[in-house]
Amino acid sequence: MGYKEDFFKKYIINSKSKTYQKMLKLCNQAARSNVNIMLVGESGSGKDVTARYIHYMGRRNEMPLVTINCSSYTETLLESELFGHVKGAFTGATNTKMGKIENANHGTLFLDEIGDLSLQTQIKLLRTLETKRIARVGSNEEKEIDFRLITATNINIDDAVIDHRLREDFVYRISTIVIRVPSLRERMDDFEDLLNFMLKKSQEENDIIISEISPEAMKFLYEYDYPGNLRELKNITDRMVVLSEDGVITEQGIPIVHSIGRKNKSNCEKKIMPLRDFRDEKEKEYLIYVLDHFDNNVPDASRALEISERQLFNKVKKYDLRGNHH
Numbered sequence: 001m002g003y004k005e006d007f008f009k010k011y012i013i014n015s016k017s018k019t020y021q022k023m024l025k026l027c028n029q030a031a032r033s034n035v036n037i038m039l040v041g042e043s044g045s046g047k048d049v050t051a052r053y054i055h056y057m058g059r060r061n062e063m064p065l066v067t068i069n070c071s072s073y074t075e076t077l078l079e080s081e082l083f084g085h086v087k088g089a090f091t092g093a094t095n096t097k098m099g100k101i102e103n104a105n106h107g108t109l110f111l112d113e114i115g116d117l118s119l120q121t122q123i124k125l126l127r128t129l130e131t132k133r134i135a136r137v138g139s140n141e142e143k144e145i146d147f148r149l150i151t152a153t154n155i156n157i158d159d160a161v162i163d164h165r166l167r168e169d170f171v172y173r174i175s176t177i178v179i180r181v182p183s184l185r186e187r188m189d190d191f192e193d194l195l196n197f198m199l200k201k202s203q204e205e206n207d208i209i210i211s212e213i214s215p216e217a218m219k220f221l222y223e224y225d226y227p228g229n230l231r232e233l234k235n236i237t238d239r240m241v242v243l244s245e246d247g248v249i250t251e252q253g254i255p256i257v258h259s260i261g262r263k264n265k266s267n268c269e270k271k272i273m274p275l276r277d278f279r280d281e282k283e284k285e286y287l288i289y290v291l292d293h294f295d296n297n298v299p300d301a302s303r304a305l306e307i308s309e310r311q312l313f314n315k316v317k318k319y320d321l322r323g324n325h326h
């Protein structure tokens, strides 16, 4: 059981942000069940960490959590990773090998980057989810299997279905509960704690002690808008700690590329983009705020926005805000 304690030591789960607290509540509720969970959210926002959190909070926490990143393999290799194979199933299959799904038996299977699954693998996975049986590649012998599936993606699922990259029946099956992991920008109430946590980690990892942060560096840290979320925050603290001088983080540590994601207060600093994209970006931000304000009550929110519930539902779909409404 040491894994669970280890997890809570390695990451900060306590949150001061209402949006993040809501997500944690949803995770706790979902963890108690056996349903398939889909995590959506920007890259680096902590989907992998959230999947582990759900696993450790659930009934299967003493059983294995097996993670597989779908974008790291070719189609054939991924199928063999997932389902295993028998000797001679394909060139190079010199031994019989157990797949990750079998490894996850009675535990949790976490599939990251599901947007990269081929259509054929989606069909095979769908069949496994429906029959709760698997066969290794090259064999007809089926074995009963029991696992909870958690998937994650940073792409817009509805677009992927429209573009026929993801099968609708597969998506339907794996998304019984959709949980949206908020970006760092949406949980700035946690920023100070996360920053201190990352700074502490960066100091330990690099064996450097920091006693002071210059006002310029501090200003940057608080004004930057972190398109790469928690992962980027950690990269930035690493950089600042490594480039510190006599224990002081100076402007030397401020990354040069930051102009892309800097929080823009004046119009002349804004990134240039088509007006349509700008409107969409702002609309999405505002809808997240309004839905949050009304505790995700669509009738109340649509009334305040003076649009129909249907219109609001369509926008929720368009901007992939679904995780907020389960």
Ligand SMILES: Nc1ncnc2c1ncn2[C@@H]1O[C@H](COP(=O)(O)OP(=O)(O)OP(=O)(O)O)[C@@H](O)[C@H]1O
Pocket (backbone or CB within 6 Å): 010, 011, 012, 013, 041, 042, 043, 044, 045, 046, 047, 048, 049, 050, 112, 154, 197, 230, 231, 234
């Ligand atoms: N709650 C947390 N406390 C501390 N660090 C965290 C937390 N959540 C995420 N991190 C750190 O942020 C980084 C990104 O997290 P994670 O890999 O979970 O994101 P992701 O959303 O799965 O990213 P991607 O979409 O690129 O796969 C990791 O280095 C992780 O250690």
